[in-house]
Amino acid sequence: MMMEKSGVENCLNVLLSNYSDIENLMLEQIFSIRKISFIDRRGWCIDSYDGGEQESDKYDDDLAYYIYVVEGNKLTGCVRLRPSLCSTLLSQTFSCLRAISSIEAVNKAWEASRFCLLRPSAPEGKPLRVRGGLDKRTLSMFIKMIEFSKIKDIDFYEVIVDQAMLKIINFSGWEYALVNEDKIKFGAPVFYVHLHCNSNSLSNLKKKLLGD
Template sequence: MIVVVDALNRHKYNELLDEMFKLRKRVFHDRLGWEVDITDGKEIDMFDNLHPAYLIALDDEGDLVGCMRILQTTGPHMLADVFIDIMDGEPPVRSAQLWEVTRFCVDTDKLKSGKSRNSISYVTSELFVAATEYGKNAGILDAVAVIDPVMNRVMIRSQNAPYDYLGKTVQMGKVKAMAGLLDCTDERINRLRAFNGIEGDVFAESDEVALERFASRPAAVAKLPEPNHPGVTDTMRAEVVALQTPAPTQIDLHSYFNEQIDEAESAEELAAAEALKAEMTKYFRNKNRCDA
């Protein structure tokens, strides 16, 4: 699931953004050795104050596993103001139809190898599908991505190769940095989707859906207060209990239906209980067939 966080909804995602900045610190400072600013264990720079858009990937358990920053090139941006050596003397690129994609990273500690869901390859492709679709729908023709040679090879292998490069490759910390151009086209989207079997809408249905999944991640549930703790309101107590209560299994549901049948006090109640059990049995039979 990809969550879009921008100036309009950023106030809803303070905790999610904190987790994103912490991931960026672990990747760009700790692993890659880039000279970046670190504050309270988070990597945040001046471009994060320019109201960029963030694409944030959540896995099936609600953990943040990847991110990307999108910034307009008509104002300050990294290729013009930080990675200017890449341009090798050429003027900075600026266009209302060109976005800059930077700070792309995935959590290699949480993600698996291979190409299945919740894998490094899948989340990488999912983020670039989202970025390309997001840009295309906004009328953007191209994106410039500041990447290292390793990421460049990953993009080539995953059917997401830049169609051209700007300037030259320069040293940046422990690795080198380069700028690749990516077109925002259906052809690129289709290649990325086909490579990892990505189907359907990659974006969260709503902010509420995204926040609910993030709140249900194991780390968040483990930090929930005890329901009877002083200061926990009735609303908070209900939410805590709901998150800590395991979802009913098929066996639980069938037991419930049988209890309703046994406790029916009229022909109408019996018929309704039996109809509900039959409908749910049909649903699970079809679901199990599809999952198989």
């Protein structure tokens, strides 16, 4: 069993768990905010979604880990992590964006997908945003991802992002490589990116979280 917890501030906790260790109620919250974020808010057409108040797919299984933010008793953000050597979105749906060099390097890579947040809140009048408009929850999950990479010997995360998320990554200080992009097939520009898991990126993220 793996479950780690870190407190960013008293009302905000960042947790890490394997799929098999998460209680059903928490899993339901994860799938619920994914539905709110991707289906309701962004209007994504996800083939595996067949209606209802939750969004999940075949990649939500025992190989998946989740980093998620809990404020009080409410889950408000999450991201899914899977080893790139197993079946992933990037080996299936988005395989056309993977460069040959990336395929050869995935033995020390993981995929990060379904990153989402509920609308920002400010419990007890304390804003969750830091300088530059970056959400503390985003930075906290980024930091947790790099900390997790040390446990699993991960060199980089493979991600598919839109322009808005690429700007967030860029401004956060997380070092990355833009490997490929597509501006036609998916209806809007999407980018295949490697997020480097190194000490410099971790330091940049922690400084940004502290508002430096």
